Amino acid sequence: MTKTTLALSGTLFAAAALLTASPAPALPLPSPGGNWLYLTVTQEDVGSRDIRGTLLTCDPPKGHARAALACAQLAAVQGDVDRIPPGDVYCPMIYAPVKVSARGEWNGRQINYSHTFANTCDLQARTGEVFALADQDQSVPGLPR
Numbered sequence: 001m002t003k004t005t006l007a008l009s010g011t012l013f014a015a016a017a018l019l020t021a022s023p024a025p026a027l028p029l030p031s032p033g034g035n036w037l038y039l040t041v042t043q044e045d046v047g048s049r050d051i052r053g054t055l056l057t058c059d060p061p062k063g064h065a066r067a068a069l070a071c072a073q074l075a076a077v078q079g080d081v082d083r084i085p086p087g088d089v090y091c092p093m094i095y096a097p098v099k100v101s102a103r104g105e106w107n108g109r110q111i112n113y114s115h116t117f118a119n120t121c122d123l124q125a126r127t128g129e130v131f132a133l134a135d136q137d138q139s140v141p142g143l144p145r
Helices: 003-021 067-076 120-127
Strands: 036-045 048-058 098-106 109-117
Touching: 048 067, 098 120, 109 120
Parallel strands: none
Antiparallel strands: 036 048, 036 098, 098 109
């Protein structure tokens, strides 16, 4: 063997030893078969960007302040966020985009939802409590809580 081959094989052996000695920590995911979604909400203002995220689990409901209501709304539509009935509310025509995503599993089916809404009122009117990650005092007037 040449010196280069010996050096390379020694480096590969050391890298393999490091990978097997200290495995990377796994993300804590809900048990298989459970209903869960990783939710993100991104509000973009001029010059700033606010990103929030949480893991919503529904057995039992937890993840944000209105998790029980969000889980009930999702259960009614089999986890399909697009099928949540829109709220009876009029939203202002102000463009302040809010991007949301939901990725996870509902009744064994993979969920991959993303959408950009014109503003937070439009978001709450069309997705109910699912993306209500903010505190109660940031709710939109006219929507039931």
